[in-house]
Amino acid sequence: MEPVTIRTLQSTDAEALLTFEVDNREWFERHIDARGADFYSAQGVTEHIAAYLADHAAGIWHPFVIEDADGQIVGRANLKDIDTSARSAEVGYRIAQSAGGQGLATLAVKHLIQQAQLRWNLKQLVANVYAENIASAKVLKRCGFLIEQVSRQAGTDQEYRFGLSI
Template sequence: MEDKIIDASKSLHIRLLSREDAASLLQFELNNRAWFETQIEARPTAFYSLEGVQRHISALLVDYAAGKFHPCLLVNAESEILGRANLKNINQDEGSAEVGYRIAYQHPGKGFASAALLHLIASARFEWHLQRLHAYVLDGNPASSRVLQKAGFIADQVIPNLARVNQLELDGKRYTFDLVS
């Protein structure tokens, strides 16, 4: 499933995160910090250093090895990070996981989030053998909701105070996708 070219015309590759990505991931996160913090909860300040990102990557790779997390990067032909996509909270006993993705502020509407989501669905089905995926979207993020709905996710639960963004408690929705038919 890794190092897959989603669309050659966009030169988009989706691959597993590695320790060697620390410097470029830090730059990606710094470049997009203000944008992301309007959409999701802010990361701790300590994250935004090379050491912080290295710790973050190490923790994700430990969780990947333990079968709890599947961290991916979306990169172009020049290895520039365009986004991130993850299966998280993988629970083999329940056959479920949560999907998440974040796309650089310069690249909305180019199909990268949809490509990332399709990659995560395929990974969940064929690599992890899961049965159900969940995604959580804050109110006020219709683009992410559309990506999920287009892929077949169904909004099935309203969640009050899902996250704190810019000092505000925001509601959201849980979306579910069944991988077995």
């Protein structure tokens, strides 16, 4: 694996993040819920970043980007819905199609686990994955997550909920 950097999202990431999201839009939409069309613009991404950074300042979200050796964004990872009283959060991540199969998702999840422990003092993480997203399920299992439940609502895809006690 080439060297990468995982760091907190910054307001100056708008252009690079828009490029990452546009370049991988079709790929992501095969595996996770689609974003609204208004997201895919300079204003949409700038507003998205501002909201995430406001939630980070409020202590309920921790957004990260993953950069390759050239400084290009090749992934994202988030601790979301951080609940410091319950000491829990949800993890989410997305890796560029061109960077798949290189261990970046596993690295990202391990980073989230580490940050959950060290930065946020959390004890429980959860992740939701569509049944068709076998690669993400494998990453979560590799990182110690266990399937907690399987759900399916009328008209939706089957989804697995994974949990990890840390």
